[in-house]
Amino acid sequence: MEAKYKFIFVARVSVRTAVMHAVLRLTGLASYSENDVDCPRLLQxxxxGEKLDSGNCGNTCDSCSKIKxxxxxxxxxxxxxxxSFLQLDHSPLAFYFFDSLLDLSDILFSKTTTFVGVFNQRLG
Structure with a gap:
């Protein structure tokens, strides 16, 4: 009986590990597709496991042509x-305002002004 429980535990751990690796791969794919700064050839x-001098792209991709x-x-x-916003007394609720970490990154990189509005609303 004890061996059966060990097998179930190991199976659960390996499923969690597989899910975690899948999420990491998906996150990496999303990061690659949204990256408009780094040369896609270099990233690929x-x-x-290969190397490319970033100057060898010849500014033929969108990312390299935007550098200027x-x-x-x-x-x-x-x-x-x-x-300081996240350190407020209700800090566990702070991330409630952000639909996802991508929204938070948009806020930090000024693609939206939601953070400023939420921040001022919470302090005011």
């Missing part, structure tokens, strides 16, 4: 606001 070659238009932005103040 790195994934398969990127603007560096200091997000220190926004990060401080986010940390």
């Amino acid at each position: 070659l790195l994934h398969f 238009t990127l603007v560096e932005k200091d997000v220190t103040e926004s990060t401080k606001q986010l940390v």
Whole structure:
């Protein structure tokens, strides 16, 4: 009887591990598809263990041709606001306002202003 329970436990652990690896692979795929900064050729070659000098792309992909238009932005103040917001007394509820971590990344990278509105609403 005891061996049966060990088998069930091991099976559950391996299912959880498989699910965790699947989620990590899916997250990596989503990250790759949404990445508009890094050269896709470079990312693909790195994934398969090969190396490419990023200058060898020749600016033929969208990401490399956009490099000149990127603007560096200091997000220190926004990060401080986010940390103080998450440290409020109701911090476990803080992530309730964000549908997903992708929404949070959009907020941090100024694709939306939801964070500012939520932050001001919670403090005001």
